[in-house]
Amino acid sequence: MKTPKRLQPLVDEGLIDEVSRQLMSGKEAIVYVVRCGDEVRCAKVYKEANQRSFHQAVAYQEGRRVKNSRQARAMEKGTRYGRKMAEEVWQNAEVDALYRLAAAGVRVPTPYICFEGVLLMELVTGADGNAAPRLNDVPLEPELAREYHTALLRQVVLMLCAGVIHGDLSEYNILVDANGPVIIDLPQAIDAAGSSVAGAMLERDVSNLATFFGAVLPELLGSQYGEEIWNLYQAGVLTAESKLTGRVAAPETPADVGAVIREIALAREEEEDRVAYSGA
Template identity: 85%
Template sequence: MKTPKRIQPLVEEGLIDEVIRQLMSGKEATVYVVRCGDDVRCAKVYKAATERSFHQAVAYQEGRRVKNSRQARAMEKGTRYGRKMAEEVWQNAEVDALYKLAAAGVRVPVPYICFEGVLLMELVTAADGNAAPRLNDVELTRELALQYHAMLLNQVVLMLCAGVIHGDLSEYNILVDAQGPVIIDLPQAIDAAGSSVAADMLDRDVTNLANFFGVVVPELLTSQYGKEIWNLYKAGLLTPETPLTGLVAAPTEVADVDAIIREIALAREEEEDRQRRLAEAQA
């Protein structure tokens, strides 16, 4: 196919030899299958902020650092330079998260380089060698749903132990290769220690998994793995080997009304996003 304009600089630099085909287009980027020498990889071309349907909400930017105070001030003022810096921070968040999570043993694509707003990384493939399907497109039995849910909970724990929360985890950004689920799409990754909404985001990620697999395994719909994982993390007791029950003791303190309002707002936003993705998938 014709080389997209955004990928041309990587071709000129010798990083990509050929663009084979478009793999998918989402709310934040378009992904292409490319050839790099003898290897087939994928190139994720980030969309400009004005083209993204996923906005850089304060909740996702909180805790992210820039190189110096001049850049921080420019980003706060929204100057042209500041917007450029904000885009770099947004894109680098995924690269940084991928490297950190891969080192922690999380199943994510191997990143190679991010150049001119294009992330070059491993192409996750299925057993037949073709691009791996999204979890949403996999037919599940009860046994397989339980297996994948357990594997993904372990991945969530591994991520949190590395200080990272996905922030937008759902069946639409999980691929399934021959060994099981692979987590993708991390530009919205959250610093667990630096975000005031980290607990809410973690619980939403885990609830999304329960809602998806709960169609096949209904008892997951009443589980409380997200809150259990966060409580263990806050207490300094969470490790990748920590057994989980999905149960949380009823609180004895007065309810945090602000936190409840935040959860409702996040749930509403997630449902709107889910409906939009479903419409896109059916289009």
């Protein structure tokens, strides 16, 4: 196919030899299958801020740092330079998260380089050698659904132990290769220790999994794995070997109604994005 304009700099630099085809187009990026020497990889081309449907809410930016105070001030003022810095922070967040999570044993694609707004990374393939399907497209019987749900809970725990929360985890950004689920799409990754809404985001990620797998395993619909995982993390006792029950004791303190309302509003926005993405 003709080389897309955004990929031409990588071709010119010798990072890509050939663009084979477009793999998918989502709410934040377009992904292409490319050839790099003897290897087939994928190139994720981030959309410009005004083209992304994903809501870059303050919740996703909280806790992220830039190199110096000048950059921080420019980002706060929304100057042209500040917008450029904000884009770099947005794109680098995924690269940083991928390296951090891979080192922690989380099943994510291997990143290679982020250049000119393009992330070059491993192409996750299925058992047939072709690009791996999204979890949403995989037929699930109860036994396989339970296996995948258990595996993904362990991935969520490993991520949190590494200080990272996905922030937008669903069946649409999980691929399935020959060995099971692989988590993708992390530009909105949240620093668990630096965000005031980290717990709510973690619980929502886990709730999304329960809702999806609950279509096959109804017992998951009433589970409380997200809250249980977050409670263990806050208590400083969460490990990769933590035994989860999906149940927590009833709280003894009044609920934070304001926080609940904010979470509902954010969830509504994300559901709108998810519906749009599923139709992409």
